[in-house]
C-alpha cells in the first residue's frame with residue numbers, strides 16, 4: 001500500500017542540503033534532555049556549555065552518558081573533564097533558555113561563559129566543578145571512561161553520579177520520582193528548539209495481559 005506520509009530514503013538523505021539534513025536528523029529521534037555542563041580548567045577558568053545528549057545508563061550504580069562531538073576542534077568541556085575528572089549537569093529551565101543556548105558559542109578557553117551570560121556559578125560542598133545556580137536539578141559527576149564511536153568519530157563518555165541536588169519537595173516526590181515539570185525543566189527539539197513540558201500521567205509497572 002502506498003503511504004501518504006512524506007518519505008525520505010537514505011539516498012534522499014545523502015543528497016540533502018546540509019542544513020536541512022542537520023535539522024531533520026537532529027529532530028527525528030524525538031525530544032532530548034536539556035542540560036548545561038559545568039567544568040573548571042586546571043587554570044581555574046570555569047566553563048559552561050549546553051548538551052542535549054545526556055542520558056541515563058543505569059541506576060545501580062548511578063551512571064550517565066553523553067556524546068561528545070569530534071574533538072577535531074578544541075573542546076573546553078572535554079579537556080576540563082579529562083584534566084579534573086569532574087563536571088556538573090544542570091537542568092535548563094524556561095527562564096534561562098536564551099543564555100543556555102548562547103553557551104554553545106565558541107569562546108576562547110580563557111573566557112568563562114558565566115561572564116558572557118547572566119548564568120551564575122555556584123560551588124557546593126567540596127566539589128570543584130561549578131554548578132549553575134539557576135538550575136533546580138543539579139548533578140555532580142565523576143568521569144569513568146570513554147568509548148570511541150568509530151562510525152562518526154564521536155565519543156561516549158560514561159560517568160557516575162556522586163551528588164544530586166533538587167530544589168524542593170514539589171519536584172522530589174515521596175517515591176523518589178522527580179516531577180520535572182515542577183522544576184520547569186525544558187526539553188530540546190532538534191538543535192535549536194526548546195519546549196516546555198506538561199505531564200500527562202504516570203502509569204503502573206506494565207505486566208503482560210492475562211488471556
Ligand SMILES: Cc1cc2nc3c(=O)[nH]c(=O)nc-3n(C[C@H](O)[C@H](O)[C@H](O)COP(=O)(O)O)c2cc1C
Nearest residue numbers: 049050051052053067068069075076077104105191
Ligand atoms: C541545543 C544544543 C545541544 C548540544 N548538544 C551537544 C552534545 O550533546 N554534544 C556535544 O559535543 N556538543 C553539543 N552541543 C555543542 C556544544 O554546546 C558546543 O560545542 C560548545 O561550544 C561546547 O563548549 P566547549 O568548547 O566549551 O566545551 C550542543 C549545542 C546546542 C546548541
